[in-house]
Amino acid sequence: MDRLDAMRLFIRIVERRSFTEAAHDTGVPRSTATTVIRQMEERLGVRLLQRTTRAVRPTLDGEAYYRRCLAILDDIEDAEGAFGGAEPTGMLRVDVQGTLARHFLMPALPDFFARHPRIELSMSERDHWVDPVQEGVDCVLRYGALPDSDLVARRVAMLERVTCATSGYLARYGIPASIDDLANHRLVGIRRLSTGNLAPVEFQVEGGLRRVEMKAPFSVTGPESYLLGVKLGLGLAQVPRFHIERDLASGALVPLLEDTPPPSAPVSLLYPRSRQLSPRVRVFLEWAARQFARREGTGGHEPA
Structure with missing residues (x-):
């Protein structure tokens, strides 16, 4: 060697x-x-x-x-x-949240490989926080607030969220006309793996942000189970719009309290500060950022 x-x-x-x-x-x-x-x-x-x-x-x-x-x-x-327009080459390891990958990245992967045929992409899926250095990956794609770390974070989108529930749930518990009505409602909770705490229920109101405490008899840690719990009528939830666009269009889920929506949540690409970006990581970051920006240009709800 x-x-x-x-x-x-x-x-x-x-x-x-x-x-x-x-x-x-x-x-x-x-x-x-x-x-x-x-x-x-x-x-x-x-x-x-x-x-x-x-x-x-x-x-x-x-x-x-x-x-x-x-x-x-x-x-x-x-x-x-820097010479001869050399094509980035080698193995690129990225860790993503699976829902984001399936909606934003994977549909465009044929384009990525057409542009960069000498890159091999290994994509792992985890919904919890990972340290890319310890896990041996080059960059990480994550949704939501980020913990303090030495990583460089590049924000690529702000995802609009919607408060929603099924019509069956609303027939049983009523349609909330205001945030105050939520005292009589149930929540499908999502817990943060890092702390075990429920993610807060928040609304944008005139003058700032309002947080509401709700009963959550059912809670999960994964986004797919979270969405399934909502669809089963176990409670209302606050979900990224891109994840439920079809359900909203079909009437399977009903938007609620639209005058006071939840705050949007960031999507970030993260990589270690300790090293310069290799060409293959650099082209992936630029390509991934374009996928989120393109969604806004085609009628989506995620600004870059």
């Missing part, structure tokens, strides 16, 4: 905190990964990694070498990409 590939392997080990995971990511046997790092440490004359039964962590020298390796490989990739 040449020195550049050895650097790539070392970077992946540091980020994955695992020889096994890094070997899998880079397509080499674990025994080879162990040998390469041992030879690297012997050549440099320092210990780069601390190995425990639970994880692998860089030493102080290893952390310094990790950052130098990042800079060197980023410079090489940028230099090669």
Whole structure:
């Protein structure tokens, strides 16, 4: 293995905190990964990694070498990409919320691969917060408020939300004429995986934002189960409009309190601050941002 590939392997080990995971990511046997790092440490004359039964962590020298390796490989990739219109190439790992991917990204993937045929895209789906460095992904697409982190966040959309319920539910509990009427209603709750708390029920009113406490006898952590609970008439909910456009058009779901809608929610692309953007990550970010912007231009409700 040449020195550049050895650097790539070392970077992946540091980020994955695992020889096994890094070997899998880079397509080499674990025994080879162990040998390469041992030879690297012997050549440099320092210990780069601390190995425990639970994880692998860089030493102080290893952390310094990790950052130098990042800079060197980023410079090489940028230099090669600056000549001859070089096409971005290699594996791109992204983690998305599945609902967003299916509505905004996947329908346009043929266009992406036509533009960038040398990129391989590995897309994982999770609805909870992930650390892209620890999980070994290049960027993350997330809906809603973001926790504090060292990641760079690029907002690509603000999604309009709708308060809604089924006609069957409304026949049983009545149609709320105002926010005050919600005291007699039930909520399908969605819980944040990070805290276990229910997402707040909020409305835009003159002068600001109003938050309402509601009974939520049924709550979930996933958006698909959340929407199914609403469709089953278990309560009312506040849902991104793009996710229920067909249900609203067919009358399966009824919009409520439209004069005081919920605040819109952001969609963000996130990537590590610790490194420059590689050409393949850069073209993916630009392409993904265009997909959200295009929806506004074709009658959707998501401004870029």
